[in-house]
Amino acid sequence: MTRATVDDLEISLPRLRARLDALAELGAIEGGGCARLALTDDDRLGRDLVVSWMRDLGLRIDVDEIGNVVGTWPPERTDAPVMTGSHIDTVATGGRFDGTLGVLAGIEVLETVITSGVELAHPLAVAFFTDEEGSRFAPDMLGSLVFAGGMSLEDGLAVRAVDGALLGEELIRIGYAGPQPCPARPPHAYVELHIEQGPVLEAEAVTIGAVTGVQGISWTELTIIGQSNHAGTTPMSMRHDAGYAAAEVASFVRRLAADMGSPQVATVGRIELHPNLVNVVAARATITVDLRNTDEELVGVAERRLFEFCDELAEREGVSIERRSLARFAPVDFDERVIALVEEIARARGLSTRRLPSGAGHDAQMLARVCPAGMVFVPSVRGISHNPAELTADADLEAGANVLLHVLLRLATDER
Amino acid sequence: MTRATVDDLEISLPRLRARLDALAELGAIEGGGCARLALTDDDRLGRDLVVSWMRDLGLRIDVDEIGNVVGTWPPERTDAPVMTGSHIDTVATGGRFDGTLGVLAGIEVLETVITSGVELAHPLAVAFFTDEEGSRFAPDMLGSLVFAGGMSLEDGLAVRAVDGALLGEELIRIGYAGPQPCPARPPHAYVELHIEQGPVLEAEAVTIGAVTGVQGISWTELTIIGQSNHAGTTPMSMRHDAGYAAAEVASFVRRLAADMGSPQVATVGRIELHPNLVNVVAARATITVDLRNTDEELVGVAERRLFEFCDELAEREGVSIERRSLARFAPVDFDERVIALVEEIARARGLSTRRLPSGAGHDAQMLARVCPAGMVFVPSVRGISHNPAELTADADLEAGANVLLHVLLRLATDER
Numbered sequence: 001m002t003r004a005t006v007d008d009l010e011i012s013l014p015r016l017r018a019r020l021d022a023l024a025e026l027g028a029i030e031g032g033g034c035a036r037l038a039l040t041d042d043d044r045l046g047r048d049l050v051v052s053w054m055r056d057l058g059l060r061i062d063v064d065e066i067g068n069v070v071g072t073w074p075p076e077r078t079d080a081p082v083m084t085g086s087h088i089d090t091v092a093t094g095g096r097f098d099g100t101l102g103v104l105a106g107i108e109v110l111e112t113v114i115t116s117g118v119e120l121a122h123p124l125a126v127a128f129f130t131d132e133e134g135s136r137f138a139p140d141m142l143g144s145l146v147f148a149g150g151m152s153l154e155d156g157l158a159v160r161a162v163d164g165a166l167l168g169e170e171l172i173r174i175g176y177a178g179p180q181p182c183p184a185r186p187p188h189a190y191v192e193l194h195i196e197q198g199p200v201l202e203a204e205a206v207t208i209g210a211v212t213g214v215q216g217i218s219w220t221e222l223t224i225i226g227q228s229n230h231a232g233t234t235p236m237s238m239r240h241d242a243g244y245a246a247a248e249v250a251s252f253v254r255r256l257a258a259d260m261g262s263p264q265v266a267t268v269g270r271i272e273l274h275p276n277l278v279n280v281v282a283a284r285a286t287i288t289v290d291l292r293n294t295d296e297e298l299v300g301v302a303e304r305r306l307f308e309f310c311d312e313l314a315e316r317e318g319v320s321i322e323r324r325s326l327a328r329f330a331p332v333d334f335d336e337r338v339i340a341l342v343e344e345i346a347r348a349r350g351l352s353t354r355r356l357p358s359g360a361g362h363d364a365q366m367l368a369r370v371c372p373a374g375m376v377f378v379p380s381v382r383g384i385s386h387n388p389a390e391l392t393a394d395a396d397l398e399a400g401a402n403v404l405l406h407v408l409l410r411l412a413t414d415e416r
Numbered sequence: 417m418t419r420a421t422v423d424d425l426e427i428s429l430p431r432l433r434a435r436l437d438a439l440a441e442l443g444a445i446e447g448g449g450c451a452r453l454a455l456t457d458d459d460r461l462g463r464d465l466v467v468s469w470m471r472d473l474g475l476r477i478d479v480d481e482i483g484n485v486v487g488t489w490p491p492e493r494t495d496a497p498v499m500t501g502s503h504i505d506t507v508a509t510g511g512r513f514d515g516t517l518g519v520l521a522g523i524e525v526l527e528t529v530i531t532s533g534v535e536l537a538h539p540l541a542v543a544f545f546t547d548e549e550g551s552r553f554a555p556d557m558l559g560s561l562v563f564a565g566g567m568s569l570e571d572g573l574a575v576r577a578v579d580g581a582l583l584g585e586e587l588i589r590i591g592y593a594g595p596q597p598c599p600a601r602p603p604h605a606y607v608e609l610h611i612e613q614g615p616v617l618e619a620e621a622v623t624i625g626a627v628t629g630v631q632g633i634s635w636t637e638l639t640i641i642g643q644s645n646h647a648g649t650t651p652m653s654m655r656h657d658a659g660y661a662a663a664e665v666a667s668f669v670r671r672l673a674a675d676m677g678s679p680q681v682a683t684v685g686r687i688e689l690h691p692n693l694v695n696v697v698a699a700r701a702t703i704t705v706d707l708r709n710t711d712e713e714l715v716g717v718a719e720r721r722l723f724e725f726c727d728e729l730a731e732r733e734g735v736s737i738e739r740r741s742l743a744r745f746a747p748v749d750f751d752e753r754v755i756a757l758v759e760e761i762a763r764a765r766g767l768s769t770r771r772l773p774s775g776a777g778h779d780a781q782m783l784a785r786v787c788p789a790g791m792v793f794v795p796s797v798r799g800i801s802h803n804p805a806e807l808t809a810d811a812d813l814e815a816g817a818n819v820l821l822h823v824l825l826r827l828a829t830d831e832r
Contacts, residue, residue, distance in 0.1 A: 198649025231683035231706045232775030233614025236673045247666030257652045267647035270692045278704040280685050288694040290647045359648030
């Protein structure tokens with residue numbers, strides 16, 4: 001097969017769509033979405049279906065001790081593969097593309113490659129990782145984290161679900177406690193296709209995102225204690241209003257993000273007041289602050305400025321503000337060679353492309369600990385995700401899967 | 417009996433305390449508070465006890481069609497009385513002074529007057545009104561509102577409780593659907609003793625508040641519709657964050673109150689976000705704004721400025737903000753002669769006094785529709801009310817009841 005012939009290979013959109021639709025029927029919810037929380041019976045059904053497709057293609061199927069599943073071609077090859085993948089678990093009100101696109105596009109890429117008979121310098125593998133969403137078992141990206149050695153197998157198996165179940169027991173129950181050891185042997189490289197889950201590509205009419213890395217995340221819960229008072233009888237000067245203090249924090253983080261500029265983002269997504277009554281000055285407020293930046297130093301700057309503001313606010317309003325860290329991840333940089341390759345392949349196929357960081361976490365960031373890694377983003381209609389209305393246009397699914405095909409082929413046919 | 421002898425009369429604190437303590441045992445809750453929601457079995461027990469005390473004093477007891485109870489001395493007099501009173505229903509987590517002090521101090525005043533044999537130009541009456549708190553049946557101050565003709569009897573009887581019960585049926589069930597017609601014949605005058613439920617008197621070390629009126633109230637519920645988005649993947653410039661908009665409103669009303677100056681108060685006591693998650697830009701926020709001022713025109717100014725701010729905010733953030741009025745009461749001015757009399761009596765007894773408006777609603781504001789009315793406030797420790805920790809010092813209870821005694825005596829012995 002000539003290089004030119006290889007470059008002409010294309011995935012089959014109807015096959016990809018058929019698999020996306022079939023998987024979406026498992027754990028289907030109203031509005032066209034899915035609920036396949038990690039290691040539930042619906043997740044098991046999804047896993048079984050995806051494994052059956054891998055088996056039909058003749059892949060070797062390896063299940064590891066944390067339940068990650070890897071299908072490899074050619075099945076007899078045991079050297080480090082060029083890997084793709086993602087996850088098939090969803091949030092409780094998930095869409096049909098988040099994660100599943102990466103896994104099913106990976107299967108489609110392998111079917112295309114196998115059918116074409118291209119000769120590979122490195123084996124190709126497609127994986128789905130356990131509990132990427134973290135909705136049932138915290139933290140998120142747990143399977144790929146254990147795969148990459150970022151969490152011990154013992155700790156992973158001992159995680160309790162929000163419903164009280166033990167991760168290790170649930171793995172056994174659904175038949176996905178495999179024999180392959182964790183941490184796993186590092187792949188040769190890892191590239192993941194995913195929907196953007198944000199509005200940037202659509203807004204700029206760009207088809208292919210060459211993902212530069214994953215933002216660092218700081219989640220802080222603030223508990224503000226003021227004093228409950230009658231809203232009619234308490235002069236403004238004598239108030240210690242926890243609700244007002246909460247509002248000031250939410251207003252501040254918007255100013256903070258504006259002041260620091262893109263890519264800094266800052267969000268107060270949760271506010272709870274007590275007693276939460278129209279005519280009572282709130283005694284207590286619990287709020288969360290989500291700060292993200294691609295630069296680790298700037299995540300620290302944002303945190304420091306937030307905390308300084310809270311200290312000043314507490315002093316000024318006569319309230320106390322307690323802080324609790326809910327999550328803290330340093331930013332991840334993807335491999336420059338992979339990023340440039342995504343751009344090159346996209347341009348070669350006449351597709352518009354831009355570099356952008358990922359605002360959300362992905363399995364690829366865990367794989368980046370152990371091998372050259374990168375991601376391909378395709379547009380999300382209106383940026384909507386974690387929602388049954390999640391949508392990516394067929395043309396974009398096809399374009400993304402073709403870019404994934406050729407990025408993987410380039411890496412797998414390169415002798416290095 | 418000479419005028420000097422009359423001026424020397426004093427209420428008995430031990431008797432007043434004993435009745436306060438006995439009533440507080442009915443519907444007692446943890447922490448020393450009370451739960452006697454209007455027209456419940458516990459409210460019936462409270463009513464029966466208070467009526468038994470009225471009966472023991474030889475008062476004529478009249479129950480009206482909305483369940484208000486009036487005890488009159490001398491029992492044979494049917495001309496318009498100088499009336500005092502308040503309510504004995506409580507909120508679900510009430511204290512032992514709110515309302516009950518006014519009723520039981522009234523009974524104590526009548527016992528003192530009856531025992532002394534003072535000759536009265538006008539009869540004296542003590543009343544307790546149905547459903548002042550409004551916690552079970554909306555609106556609050558319902559009994560005195562119907563008494564004063566501000567709501568028809570039919571409408572009052574047809575009010576449904578939060579638990580589904582019908583007010584008229586509950587009145588019959590507990591035996592307090594009386595024969596006296598509503599609206600009632602107006603009293604000669606009405607003066608009510610109440611705890612301040614705010615921090616002003618304590619902060620200024622003043623014992624007696626001469627209440628000038630009741631603030632006007634505007635309650636507005638705002639429903640802010642934005643767009644749910646991923647907190648990591650959505651650039652700040654592309655957000656329509658209902659949570660941020662809610663925070664901006666809460667910050668604005670603080671600035672509004674500061675800008676308008678005392679007595680304007682403004683409170684956002686309730687904030688609810690949806691979906692209320694750490695990593696999701698809120699799609700929807702529901703908040704309430706409580707605006708109060710003693711000047712009707714300024715209540716309107718505050719409302720207008722709030723609504724203008726909301727319109728600008730909606731435009732700026734690309735959100736929609738719907739308004740719904742939850743309550744709107746014009747300010748009430750009490751009778752200047754009563755206000756001055758409260759001050760005069762307090763000073764004559766060597767008690768510190770100041771004029772102040774009431775931030776909370778009271779039965780007296782309904783009586784002010786039909787007769788000269790006023791109120792006496794005594795300090796609330798730390799301004800705490802609607803809470804089992806509600807407290808007024810014994811010395812202040814005694815001072816307040818003595819001021820009430822002499823204000824009522826002055827009005828009832830004056831031939832006019």
